[in-house]
């Protein structure tokens with residue numbers, strides 16, 4: 001079983017010893033309920049760092065919906081057991097009051113990259129993410145931090161945060177891990193009833209098909225309108241957004257730059273997100 005570590009003073013003691021021995025530290029920030037997507041980040045961290053800390057904190061500040069926070073799966077001991085065979089050095093599970101003591105007064109807000117998409121549909125979410133990521137990087141004094149491309153806009157936010165605040169950690173992006181039918185693995189998938197889970201594969205299928213049509217030269221607006229209607233006809237909806245964006249700034253997509261097609265849609269009361277690269281013709 002991987003050691004479950006709290007409070008911060010305990011973690012800091014371990015970090016001091018590792019740093020004194022000249023060892024590098026990688027972190028994988030998570031909200032727990034670990035699956036193969038998280039484990040792929042852990043494997044990347046193990047390959048790139050001497051010591052690996054997985055952080056588990058269900059961050060209340062990034063939930064703009066109290067029911068979503070209440071229902072978020074909490075499986076700390078199962079998570080520690082899953083990490084054991086991977087040789088993780090610590091599962092850091094800070095208490096809420098240690099991350100946000102009652103006199104906590106600092107909010108980090110990253111503009112630009114956070115404005116559209118998730119930023120529009122989950123007000124306050126990205127301030128919560130930016131604030132907690134800065135706190136976790138400082139708590140762990142990580143040399144490298146591993147983030148999944150499944151949360152594409154979050155990854156661009158973290159890159160901006162680290163660049164703007166001159167934080168010393170290197171941000172390492174990791175590809176999205178999918179189920180056999182193409183659905184991006186996500187802790188929230190657990191909430192899908194079996195029939196809804198079977199229908200969920202239509203989301204990545206529509207996303208990849210739309211990306212292919214845009215790459216083949218069809219007009220993005222028409223392709224995306226048809227894809228949205230197709231999803232809603234299959235009972236996947238409402239589609240909150242299905243948009244082609246610049247892959248880095250999340251502004252309008254531009255020829256000659258990497259573009260990204262991003263989607264968020266509801267299925268059976270569960271909000272699914274996904275994204276794919278698009279090479280503009």
Ligand SMILES: Nc1ncnc2c1ncn2[C@@H]1O[C@H](COP(=O)(O)OP(=O)(O)OP(=O)(O)O)[C@@H](O)[C@H]1O
Nearest residue numbers: 030031032037147148150151176177185186187188
């Ligand atoms: N399928 C996946 N492939 C690669 N990385 C992933 C995948 N799912 C999650 N991650 C990454 O794991 C890290 C922790 O994510 P988180 O704990 O929120 O998991 P999640 O499954 O995305 O949960 P949620 O249901 O909140 O979306 C993030 O960097 C996220 O991008």
Ligand SMILES: CC(C)(CO)[C@@H](O)C(=O)[O-]
Nearest residue numbers: 029030031059129132151
């Ligand atoms: C990065 C993160 C752990 C911050 O709470 C969270 O947003 C997540 O799990 O992707």
Ligand code: BAL
Nearest residue numbers: 031062063125151154
């Ligand atoms: N994986 C992103 C965290 C969230 O949805 O709140």
